[in-house]
Amino acid sequence: MTLPLIFSPEVAEAKRTGAPIVALESTIITHGMPYPQNLETARLVEQQVRDAGAVPATIALMDGQIHAGLTPEALEKLAQSNGAHKVSRADIAVCLAKGWTGATTVAATMICANLAGIDVFATGGIGGVHRGAEETFDISADLMELAQTSVTVVAAGAKAILDLPKTLETLETQGVPVLCYQSDDFPAFWSRSSGLPAPLRVDTASEIGQAHLLRGQLGLPGGQLVGNPIPETAEIPTETINPIIQAALSEAEAAGVSAKEVTPFLLGRIFELTDGKSLDANIALVLNNARLAAEIATSITALREKADQS
Ligand code: PSU
Ligand code: MN
Numbered sequence: 001m002t003l004p005l006i007f008s009p010e011v012a013e014a015k016r017t018g019a020p021i022v023a024l025e026s027t028i029i030t031h032g033m034p035y036p037q038n039l040e041t042a043r044l045v046e047q048q049v050r051d052a053g054a055v056p057a058t059i060a061l062m063d064g065q066i067h068a069g070l071t072p073e074a075l076e077k078l079a080q081s082n083g084a085h086k087v088s089r090a091d092i093a094v095c096l097a098k099g100w101t102g103a104t105t106v107a108a109t110m111i112c113a114n115l116a117g118i119d120v121f122a123t124g125g126i127g128g129v130h131r132g133a134e135e136t137f138d139i140s141a142d143l144m145e146l147a148q149t150s151v152t153v154v155a156a157g158a159k160a161i162l163d164l165p166k167t168l169e170t171l172e173t174q175g176v177p178v179l180c181y182q183s184d185d186f187p188a189f190w191s192r193s194s195g196l197p198a199p200l201r202v203d204t205a206s207e208i209g210q211a212h213l214l215r216g217q218l219g220l221p222g223g224q225l226v227g228n229p230i231p232e233t234a235e236i237p238t239e240t241i242n243p244i245i246q247a248a249l250s251e252a253e254a255a256g257v258s259a260k261e262v263t264p265f266l267l268g269r270i271f272e273l274t275d276g277k278s279l280d281a282n283i284a285l286v287l288n289n290a291r292l293a294a295e296i297a298t299s300i301t302a303l304r305e306k307a308d309q310s
Helices: 009-017 037-051 072-080 089-098 106-115 141-148 164-173 205-217 238-254 259-273 277-309
Strands: 005-007 021-024 055-062 065-068 085-087 102-104 120-122 152-155 178-181 200-202 224-227
Touching (some): 005 009, 009 021, 009 055, 021 037, 021 106, 021 277, 055 072, 055 089, 085 089, 089 102, 089 106, 089 141, 106 152, 152 277, 164 178, 205 224, 238 259, 259 277
Parallel strands (some): 085 102, 152 224, 178 200
């Protein structure tokens, strides 16, 4: 049985020439933003990766295949689809077996990127330990994936809808390096700082690329989480966003939302409660992450070429 993995023409060409590639997730498209902003953002993010000198590979499951790179038509179809499944580690194989359309979370995108030989992945925010996890046990599979799959993930930290101290503790327990880019603080998505100190600070894309390769050499499984703070001009002050987060959390509890519906529910309510303003910030930070991810992928490619020559 051959691996059900196919590349878009653009990604296949990049694989052939050894050009740097950046993986992008698709749950953010189907479950993270409304149509048509989701499609516009997905296109902008892909273009940002290209402008920064790498090739974008948006990952999704369709017709029984893992797609690494989507054609413009496939991207549009995914962004418009209402029935796409949210696919994490647990769901990938069944989704493929059934031929469903599956949008990949951070965890599933890491698995697919790794299969496709892609080292770097850009997203908005990762999943984490939910508030009240001591009761619900709701901890995103993204955290355990970072501990076992060797992909460097660039995110603007994690949203304050989560319990950020517990999220960082879990990452530490799992041995996941959390590298905060040019910052002494762990970023909190819409805010540049969560108020929590950076577990590790890095200042250049090249350091991140070197650390990625060193982890491989050292035989350490798992990836790296890069926390890239939202650009200052796009930041939403905590005084503005915190009451909205609280309201969304209370509504989720009152409505009895659970399991994989929790994150999409909260994101949708925050979008509505901010009259869509949360989305502008979200778009700015994803673009910022795409740029840094392209720089990291470029530096990994250059470091590998240098090593091959010596
Ligand atoms: N956090 C965000 N935006 C998102 C997600 C998380 O700020 O779109 C998506 C990502 O795909 C992430 C997933 O991997 O939700 C986590 O879902 P869960 O908490 O159910 O594991
Ligand atoms: Mn969950």
